[in-house]
Amino acid sequence: MAELGTLVGLLKAAGEGTRLRLLALLADGDHSVKDLTEILRQSQPRVSRHLKLLADAGLVRRNAEGAWAYYGLAPDGDGAALGRWLIERVDDGDPERKRDCERQHAVRANQQAQAAQYFAKVAGSWDLLKTLHVPESAVEAAVAGALEGRVVDLLIDLGTGTGRMLDVLAASYRRAIGIDASREMLAVARARLANAGIGQAQVRLGDIAALDAAIGPADVVVIHQVLHYFDDPGRMLAQARRLLKPGGQIVIVDFAPHTLEFLRTEHAHRRLGLSRTQMEGWAGAMRMDVDLVREFPSDNGESGLTVCLWRLSDKT
Ligand SMILES: C[S@@+](CC[C@H](N)C(=O)[O-])C[C@H]1O[C@@H](n2cnc3c(N)ncnc32)[C@H](O)[C@@H]1O
Numbered sequence: 572m573a574e575l576g577t578l579v580g581l582l583k584a585a586g587e588g589t590r591l592r593l594l595a596l597l598a599d600g601d602h603s604v605k606d607l608t609e610i611l612r613q614s615q616p617r618v619s620r621h622l623k624l625l626a627d628a629g630l631v632r633r634n635a636e637g638a639w640a641y642y643g644l645a646p647d648g649d650g651a652a653l654g655r656w657l658i659e660r661v662d663d664g665d666p667e668r669k670r671d672c673e674r675q676h677a678v679r680a681n682q683q684a685q686a687a688q689y690f691a692k693v694a695g696s697w698d699l700l701k702t703l704h705v706p707e708s709a710v711e712a713a714v715a716g717a718l719e720g721r722v723v724d725l726l727i728d729l730g731t732g733t734g735r736m737l738d739v740l741a742a743s744y745r746r747a748i749g750i751d752a753s754r755e756m757l758a759v760a761r762a763r764l765a766n767a768g769i770g771q772a773q774v775r776l777g778d779i780a781a782l783d784a785a786i787g788p789a790d791v792v793v794i795h796q797v798l799h800y801f802d803d804p805g806r807m808l809a810q811a812r813r814l815l816k817p818g819g820q821i822v823i824v825d826f827a828p829h830t831l832e833f834l835r836t837e838h839a840h841r842r843l844g845l846s847r848t849q850m851e852g853w854a855g856a857m858r859m860d861v862d863l864v865r866e867f868p869s870d871n872g873e874s875g876l877t878v879c880l881w882r883l884s885d886k887t
Contacts, residue, residue, distance in 0.1 A: 573649045577649065578649070580628050581628050581629065581630065581649060581650055581653050582653075583628075584624050584625055584627070584628030584630055585625075585628070585630060585653060585654070585657055587621070589611065589613065589617075589618075589621050590621050590624065590625055590630075591657065591661070592611065592667065592668070592671055593607060593611070593618075593621055593622065593625060593631075593642075594625070594630060594631070594644070594654050594657060594658055595658055595661045595668060595671070596610060596671060596675055597631060597642060597643055597644050598644060598654075598658045599675065599765060600643070600761060600764065600765040600770070601634075601641045601642060601643040601761065601773060601774075602641065602642060602643075602675075602678075603639050603640065603641050603642075604618055604619055604622065604639070604640055604642070605639070606675075606678050607622070607642070609674065609678050610671055610674040610675050610678055611671070612674075622642055625642075626642070628650055629645055629648050629649065629650030629651075630644070630645055630650040630651075630653065630654050631643065631644055631645055631650075631654075632644070632645050632646065634773075634775055639776070641775070643773060646746070679762050679765065682758040682761075682762060709867055710824055710867055710878050710880065711735075711739045713865050713867070713880050714736065714739065714740065714793065714795065714822055714824060714880065715739060715740060715743065717820075717822045717863055717880065717882045718740070718743045718791065718822070721743065721790075722742070722743055722744065722745060723743060723744050723745070723789075723790035723791050724744070724745050724746065724790055725744065725745070725746050725747070725748070725787070725788070725789045725790055725791075726740060726743065726744040726746075726747040726748075726789060726790065726791045726792075726793065727747070727748050727749075727750070727786065727787065727789040727791075727792045727793070727811075727814055728747065728748070728749040728750070728792075728793045728794075728795070729750055729779040729782075729792060729793070729794045729797060729811060730750070730751055730752075730779055730794060730795070730796075730797030730800075731749025731750060731751045731756075731757075731760055731774055732751055732753070732756045732760065732796075733756055733759040733760050733763060734749055734757075734759070734760030734761075734763045734764055734772070734774060735763075735795075736749070736793050736795050737749050737760070737763075737764060737769065737772040737774070738763055738764070738767055738769065740793070741767070741769045741771075741772065744771065744772075744790075744791075745771060746771050746772070746773075747771060747772040747773070748772070748773055748774070748775060748786060748789075749772065749773070749774040749775070750774070750775050750776075750777040750779055750782075750786075751774065751776065751777070751779075752776065752777065752778055752779070754776060757774050757775075757776060760774045761774060779797070779807065779810065779811075780801065780806070780807055780810060781810070782810045782811075782813065782814060784813040784814060786814060787813070787814035787815065787816070788814065788815060788816040788819070789814050789815055789816065789819060790815075790816055790819050790820070791819065791820050791821075791822060792811045792814055792815060792819070792820075792821045792822070793821075793822050793823075794807075794808075794811060794821065794822070794823045794824070794825075795822075795823075795824045796824060796825060797825075798823060798825045798842070798845060799825055799826060799840045799841060799842045799843075799844065799845070800839060800840065800841055801841060801842070802841045802842070804842060804845060804849075804853065805849075805852070805853040805856065808821065808823075808853050808854075808857065808883075809853075809856075809857055812857045812859065815885060816885075817885060817887060818884075818885050819884075819885050820882055820883060820884045820885070821859070821882070821883040822880065822881075822882050822883075823850070823880070823881045823882075823883070824878060824879070824880050825844070825845050825878070825879060826843075826844040826845070826876050826877065826878060826879070827844050827845070827846070827866065827876075827877040827878070827879045828843060828844035828845070828846050829843050829844045829876050829877070830843065831843065831876065844876075844877075845879070847861070847864060847879075847881075850881050850883075854883045857883075858885070858886055858887050859883040859884060859885055859886060860883065860884050860886050861881055861882070861883055862882055862883075862884045863880070863881070863882035864879065864880070864881055864882075865879065865880040866878075866879050866880075867879070867880075
């Protein structure tokens with residue numbers, strides 16, 4: 572139930588052509604103001620003004636990402652309900668709506684092409700790494716297995732990259748947030764989530780070494796192939812810990828200790844793998860237990876990398 576004034580505010584915000592088009596576009600996934608300006612072919616100040624009205628009324632939510640802001644449909648409340656009701660009634664055959672959808676598709680295709688260019692630059696190292704460790708499918712199955720068939724309320728994926736974990740674990744959460752410091756990676760992640768129809772996950776630009784605890788509390792935090800980029804993984808883990816609900820878990824995948832120094836000199840790694848003892852030390856300092864460890868040795872013998880999975884559970 573809402574007060575009359577609130578309902579009138581909602582109706583006024585939604586009751587305008589451009590704003591209705593914006594709601595319909597955002598139903599297909601989050602967009603930056605820049606994307607929406609390109610799709611609607613209206614000036615940026617004008618689009619921003621419409622978005623502000625929608626956000627103030629509670630029909631959309633805004634996430635600031637440095638100098639950029641991303642918009643998505645409000646996840647709950649009267650604004651979310653009215654937005655859904657309206658969007659369901661928009662005829663996709665409407666010529667204006669059809670043109671919007673075509674431009675939305677073109678904007679996404681362009682972003683993917685740009686991200687692909689970026690990946691082309693780093694492809695050498697990625698291909699090499701793939702030959703060095705076990706097939707991703709075995710590790711991904713183990714990450715899903717670590718959640719033991721539960722469907723959690725909130726999962727947070729730190730260093731989400733292209734959003735692979737959000738995709739693999741989509742059936743295991745009601746809501747998820749992926750955070751990464753690379754705009755290029757996040758562009759691919761957004762396209763991946765939109766293509767897979769995963770509307771319950773959202774990605775954000777951010778530094779996972781300086782996290783705002785208000786994005787939690789999460790039932791599960793996933794950190795997949797990220798910790799070795801940090802000089803002090805324990806400090807990073809303590810940041811992740813702050814996001815957890817009581818009884819929450821952190822699922823980590825990374826390399827076991829290795830001697831491949833070139834990964835440090837040529838591929839930006841800081842730590843040459845993480846040991847079980849180190850992990851137990853970091854976990855203990857945060858009042859958590861390492862209650863699951865899985866190892867995936869490489870098929871390439873000594874020249875390969877062993878991948879490890881650790882699950883840390885809150886014991887307070
Ligand atoms: C090897 S990728 C792993 C991506 C993803 N977790 C996966 O396994 O597919 C490492 C990711 O960590 C991100 N990353 C590194 N340092 C970061 C930081 N300080 N804040 C946020 N993301 C970071 C990188 O941008 C990159 O996308």
